[in-house]
Amino acid sequence: MDGRRDTSSVVLAVNHRSKGRAATEGTDSEQESTVHAVLVAARYLFHSPGYASTPVSDIARLAGVSRATVYNHFSDKSSILNQLVRDYMTGYEKIAIHLRSFIDPEESIYELLHKMVRDAMLWRIENADLRPAVEVAMQMPDSGWREADEAADRAMYDWLASIHHAARSRGITRPDIDIDFATGALYSMIEASLSTLNPAATTEEVEMITDQLTLLQWHAIYTIAPDKSPLAEDVLPSLLK
Amino acid sequence: MDGRRDTSSVVLAVNHRSKGRAATEGTDSEQESTVHAVLVAARYLFHSPGYASTPVSDIARLAGVSRATVYNHFSDKSSILNQLVRDYMTGYEKIAIHLRSFIDPEESIYELLHKMVRDAMLWRIENADLRPAVEVAMQMPDSGWREADEAADRAMYDWLASIHHAARSRGITRPDIDIDFATGALYSMIEASLSTLNPAATTEEVEMITDQLTLLQWHAIYTIAPDKSPLAEDVLPSLLK
Amino acid sequence: MDGRRDTSSVVLAVNHRSKGRAATEGTDSEQESTVHAVLVAARYLFHSPGYASTPVSDIARLAGVSRATVYNHFSDKSSILNQLVRDYMTGYEKIAIHLRSFIDPEESIYELLHKMVRDAMLWRIENADLRPAVEVAMQMPDSGWREADEAADRAMYDWLASIHHAARSRGITRPDIDIDFATGALYSMIEASLSTLNPAATTEEVEMITDQLTLLQWHAIYTIAPDKSPLAEDVLPSLLK
Amino acid sequence: MDGRRDTSSVVLAVNHRSKGRAATEGTDSEQESTVHAVLVAARYLFHSPGYASTPVSDIARLAGVSRATVYNHFSDKSSILNQLVRDYMTGYEKIAIHLRSFIDPEESIYELLHKMVRDAMLWRIENADLRPAVEVAMQMPDSGWREADEAADRAMYDWLASIHHAARSRGITRPDIDIDFATGALYSMIEASLSTLNPAATTEEVEMITDQLTLLQWHAIYTIAPDKSPLAEDVLPSLLK
DNA sequence: ACCGACGGGACGCCCCGTTGCT
């Protein structure tokens, strides 16, 4: 039940630094390469055998270093996980920043919504192998990742909420809906929808799900049809620099 | 980093069966009481130190039982977890069955939706302490709980889907929405909303969230206002025995 | 290395008392039959898997009773062993008594010696399957079997020693030999010789070894040829009642 | 009944390797010292509480080492025993080799016999504490030590047998004795005599027993008096290089 | 920097001897 693994057949050559190599190594420091190799190996193993079922020795072996060397660069097994999750979170937050920074005034707010959904989905698909690791990290007591994850999500839908609030003042949102609550709840569908998605999903499938999710969000909040959506420049002048 | 625990101060008297007790103990056999005590202890510990950080010896001690006895009733540490999750899942599925079985013909379908959301939320709130355990179980490789969880969810919203489909034939649903996909996606909001909920939520808070979630689901799919919702007997004659 | 056993194929029907049998059982009490069955089973298993490798549960199963029932009749696993060894020792001591009691005055003392060697050998051959158990018992701390075994041996060769001492006064023994020491040392050859003996030894082989052992003992102590051996009535008048 | 022990009061400081010791420790590597400490501790405990009554944890504690470390060097509890027995056997076989290699041509064959008996006795006395362990090892199923022990003994008395055979061709042995059988049987007296020996035997006692045992062997096989024993160079020219 | 060995501790198994219910 515990999922004993056999990684012996894994042929990934994550790190093949020659031990007695020439001095002219190049610019990439040894350290970086080792750290990177460990992270790549851990990412691979945390996905398939899973975090709990992956001994540090397996990570070390796959990374082509000894177990003790891993501990030279990471204080903990969990700190390897944390590094992976940190990278994931950082990249995710960048999406929100990017979305807020480059708003085309000519786009409708429906299109903004649609773009956000697609970017969020693509990010998750791109990092699908990391999800089990992220979930483990979030369950860890006192790790703070649960909060970090929520913060990252909030960074995303805070922006949505500001759009919706602006729209509300234009009278095109449903008065019986609590916009802040609705934004968060609806946003969470993105995450959940991915579990129904085939890992090798085609672009069409992703686009279709994106369409549906955007429509659901739209109809739940707005009273007008998507094709009547106002433009960003009309609704959000303050957000456009 | 791993969350070492100290349960020595836990004063729960989970199992204080007196050894030389009177014969007229009641109907619960010794066996059941031991199994129950272990499950109660495990449920408590899997919540707070967490599954990975809880040694079987701690469960045994808290249950007032020896480690060997635990292994007399459970083959594995994981099988304790499985039993807890199984009970959780079974109870959850019963909700769906109950909802489908007792439909008041006089209720509107909005009210059916509302009732479903509330029951689902209450079940989750009632078993909130079990969620970490359930999540760990779902992450376990080859345990099948991920699938079981999805099946349980589907049992719930399959019923919703049948309502929505019937409503579609009456022309009150949005034509641009894929009802099956939407039902699942919208249903997932319930789960996600609970993470924002204070564990000691008041009835009012729960009711408010229930209202919001029901409204979001409604507006996302239906074109008419909730108070215009048709009655169950008009839409679902086939579901009423 | 520990010799895990599989007694599942053992078809010995050591104890097939029917549980719901008629009341007219006969005179053999249930107890005796159960005790006997356990002893037979233990004797069988202590030989082949060995004492340490035989769980009480295996003994019980082979005896056709439950493990707890075994503990109704024997306080200990070791007390089963002790009972077996006790029977062995008791039977062994009887040989010495018998030998001392029925001395044919017409026999030569060489023939007495020969008869003793043969009886001792036959006893050991007859109980060969018990030897491992006896050895284990003798190794047990504070069990007293080591001493009991030596006492039993001494009962045997004390009698020899009295013959030798009587012979010494007739001047037919080697003056440089300590008779008491020699008797014990030479007697020990019997035990040792059995380890070289094929378990399925023919009568001829046993007789041959008996001859050799008797000769060795004789020559080591006596200065005269075996066929010049005096008669018992001439040497041991006091031993003949 | 099983001989529970309490080794808590044992103050043996078997292994007090200082953790932060100077580099110039000596030649014994850390490894060797740990293995050695474990063997010394096991030897001590296998003697007194006995093999079966000695948990590995006790061995570890007495060796000043953790239980896991013991398992780093020994696959099994039994393999510790095997190592002890192996050392014992190896040392024992060396005696036979030594005896055969250094024969003083001027010695009488009686003296050869005498020297053999003494060396065999001294070896056993020196390793008296190991005997219980050796006996346990020999009783273990499929361990092969019983056979190894017999082989070691045979290495010893094969050499004796070759002397006796040579003597036979000189007509000084008893014609009614089977020399091969006799050699083995008589040799076994050495072992048996030790059980009568006080552990703290004086040199005189040992010498006396040696004398007696040699005489017994001699008289049992040879027809001439010990002081008429021929010299090695006369009887065994082929054995002298 | 790398590594072997180590202390510590949990896991799942197996067995012994006891106890209390039937």
Added chain:
DNA sequence: AGCAACGGGGCGTCCCGTCGGT
């Protein structure tokens, strides 16, 4: 009397994080 369950404890395995020597 018979038995299921239990407390206790050892075994061998595995893994984590540390440490000291090369």
